[in-house]
Amino acid sequence: MHISPMIEVGGLDFDLSIILMLIVTCTIVFVLARLATRNLSVENPGKLQNFMEWLVEFVQGMMSSTMDLKKGKPFLGLGLTLILFIFVGNMLGLPFGIVTEYHDVNKATFFGHQLVNVVEEIHKVEAANPGKEVEVGVTWWKSPTADASVSMGLAGLIFVLVHFLGLTRNTKGYLKHYLQPFAVFLPINLIEQFSKLLTHGMRLFGNIFAGEVLIAQLVKLGSTGIIGGIASIPLLMVWQGFSIFVGSIQAFVFVMLTFLYISQVIDTHEEH
Structure with missing residues (x-):
């Protein structure tokens, strides 16, 4: 399984994939209800x-x-x-699902915010497999x-x-x-x-x-x-x-x- 993209704002961790999917779900429900009653x-x-x-x-x-x-x-x-x-x-x-791959901690960012768990996972994989190319999958689209x-x-x-x-x-x-x-x-x-x-x-x-x-x-x-x-x-x-x-x-x-x-x-x- 891939990991979720997490950023830290004000000392709190936010799962960007969940925020995205909640917005998508609410939008679909609102549009469906609006079209049905228009x-x-x-x-x-x-x-x-x-x-x-x-x-x-x-x-x-x-x-x-x-x-x-x-x-x-x-x-x-x-x-x-x-x-x-x-x-x-x-x-x-x-x-379907949307998955992105990260190989470098410097690129594991979202609008200037570091994807904290992705960075941690990259460091963990690098420590376990020194000298090998690191690849961490991040899931953006899910239920x-x-x-x-x-x-x-x-x-x-x-x-x-x-x-x-x-x-x-x-x-x-x-x-x-x-x-x-x-x-x-x-x-x-x-x-x-x-x-x-x-x-x-x-x-x-x-x-x-x-x-x-x-x-x-x-x-x-x-x-x-x-x-x-x-x-x-x-x-x-x-x-x-x-x-x-x-x-x-x-x-x-x-x-x-x-x-x-x-x-x-x-x-x-x-x-x-």
């Missing part, structure tokens, strides 16, 4: 409008399986945004959700939102459930909440990251020779098709769990 028509809806109407109904169906639609109505926009953002993000790393910081960031936002809603909309029921079935279960219930945060984000990250690792290995196989190139083509096609399925399922699961967690804190259930 010329709304009841009598002659366009294909994008039909798609967006179907997606709204699909997200409403997900919501209705976890909570009352009247209570869930304010979260419809959240669900639509999440499922579009995660699906688009999951798909970006499938069709943003294949990075743990993005997936956990999304899960963290939902975690904060869920508990904020619990404290503000169902304070008594929300606080009470930490002591159920008995007060002694408080530590276990607290651990459960943080485990939800971890599994919510890591499930998305793990599936997308694993898919991109295998794609990278198949591409590497294709560069080993004629036999490897021939063998890698059908394998790559099959795996990319399967990755589209996995990416779609992971977007669905993330949003479904979001609605489930919200419903658990805004509804009062004695067994909760």
Whole structure:
């Protein structure tokens, strides 16, 4: 696997590939939503409008399986945004990748900022292989959700939102459930909440990251020779098709769990 381009600004490290891919993902989602709602028509809806109407109904169906639609109505926009953002993000790393090679620490820069981890990797490789030409690959294009910081960031936002809603909309029921079935279960219930945060984000990250690792290995196989190139083509096609399925399922699961967690804190259930 190649490394990501990192720069240091104000003592903080920034992953340029993640920033790039987040901008690309947000732009695609915004343009898609804008085009789908630009010329709304009841009598002659366009294909994008039909798609967006179907997606709204699909997200409403997900919501209705976890909570009352009247209570869930304010979260419809959240669900639509999440499922579009995660699906688009999951798909970006499938069709192609952008990788640059660095051989000299003096050229490992980005608009005057040194790519700190690239420089470290070059020095490490030079120390391990003195006298040999150094080549460090840097990935600029990949699925943003294949990075743990993005997936956990999304899960963290939902975690904060869920508990904020619990404290503000169902304070008594929300606080009470930490002591159920008995007060002694408080530590276990607290651990459960943080485990939800971890599994919510890591499930998305793990599936997308694993898919991109295998794609990278198949591409590497294709560069080993004629036999490897021939063998890698059908394998790559099959795996990319399967990755589209996995990416779609992971977007669905993330949003479904979001609605489930919200419903658990805004509804009062004695067994909760």
